Amino acid sequence: xxxxxxxxxxxxxxxxxxxxxxxxxxxxxxxxxxxxxxxxxxxxxxxxxxxxxxxxxxxxxxxxxxxxxxxxxxxxxxxxxxxxxxxxxxxxxxxxxxxxxxxxxxxxxxxxxxxxxxxxxxxxxxxxxxxxxxxxxxxxxxxxxxxxxxxxxxxxxxxxxxxxxxxxxxxxxxxxxxxxxxxxxxxxxxxxxxxxxxxxxxxxxxxxxxxxxxxxxxxxxxxxxxxxxxxxxxxxxxxxxxxxxxxxxxxxxxxxxxxxxxxxxxxxxxxxxxxxxxxxxxxxxxxxxxxxxxxxxxxxxxxxxxxxxxxxxxxxxx
Numbered sequence: 001x002x003x004x005x006x007x008x009x010x011x012x013x014x015x016x017x018x019x020x021x022x023x024x025x026x027x028x029x030x031x032x033x034x035x036x037x038x039x040x041x042x043x044x045x046x047x048x049x050x051x052x053x054x055x056x057x058x059x060x061x062x063x064x065x066x067x068x069x070x071x072x073x074x075x076x077x078x079x080x081x082x083x084x085x086x087x088x089x090x091x092x093x094x095x096x097x098x099x100x101x102x103x104x105x106x107x108x109x110x111x112x113x114x115x116x117x118x119x120x121x122x123x124x125x126x127x128x129x130x131x132x133x134x135x136x137x138x139x140x141x142x143x144x145x146x147x148x149x150x151x152x153x154x155x156x157x158x159x160x161x162x163x164x165x166x167x168x169x170x171x172x173x174x175x176x177x178x179x180x181x182x183x184x185x186x187x188x189x190x191x192x193x194x195x196x197x198x199x200x201x202x203x204x205x206x207x208x209x210x211x212x213x214x215x216x217x218x219x220x221x222x223x224x225x226x227x228x229x230x231x232x233x234x235x236x237x238x239x240x241x242x243x244x245x246x247x248x249x250x251x252x253x254x255x256x257x258x259x260x261x262x263x264x265x266x267x268x269x270x271x272x273x274x275x276x277x278x279x280x281x282x283x284x285x286x287x288x289x290x291x292x293x294x295x296x297x298x299x300x301x302x303x304x305x306x307x308x309x310x311x312x313x314x315x316x317x318x
Contacts, residue, residue: 051093051214206261
């Protein structure tokens, strides 16, 4: 790795940039899933096929770029700790993404993306649950970020479809707690093993952690299939989900976990988690460009400014 990159990879501004970059790729999820839903595709396939494709892409990448020995080391880590990865994968990937895809049946992309920002506040509670101490400034500026996102939401709020809004929002609220919980379980395991002097080199690879979480979620997808018995996916859904897998499952998730892996303080961890609010703006602009959406009104632009300001203040918080 470039020496200058190594020098700055733990800096807040660098982590902010990587986190926002991940958010830009992750926003494709909301847009494509909504498009699939409008075309009549079942949400189960949008969720499960994404992880199947991602697992396939990562397997090929490991074997050709890292070697079969590294690939075997990842599988060994999974099978030796299958209970842990099943729990972390089910919570962090299974609950999270199945609920996100389910919500796309009831809400447009911008609603899903905006409601998803509850994960910012959810991360505070998750970190607190795991014994992390957060300063009052962190709580305050994270709340500022959330207020900004809420203003963007209010600028497009429509009470005429309240039932659909609730059906699209409540699952995402659950997903908002699931995602940071799963990621934090992995982070805690990595730190614990380092403190015990155990070198689990696969946990230092962001792609490997994504792979392990996907494997861990596999039992969940199998059980869910027999529980809901979905209609078969269309050929177009196969292609769309493959695109989501590349943009979100591989690129976005790996960038996000990379940033989290280099967040060596609780404050920086919170910053990385907070950058995911950027996906609402990328999704909004995506709707304008590709789905004939409209630009934000005055309240929306105010929310955008407040959110960006909150993120910048988070980079300076101790």
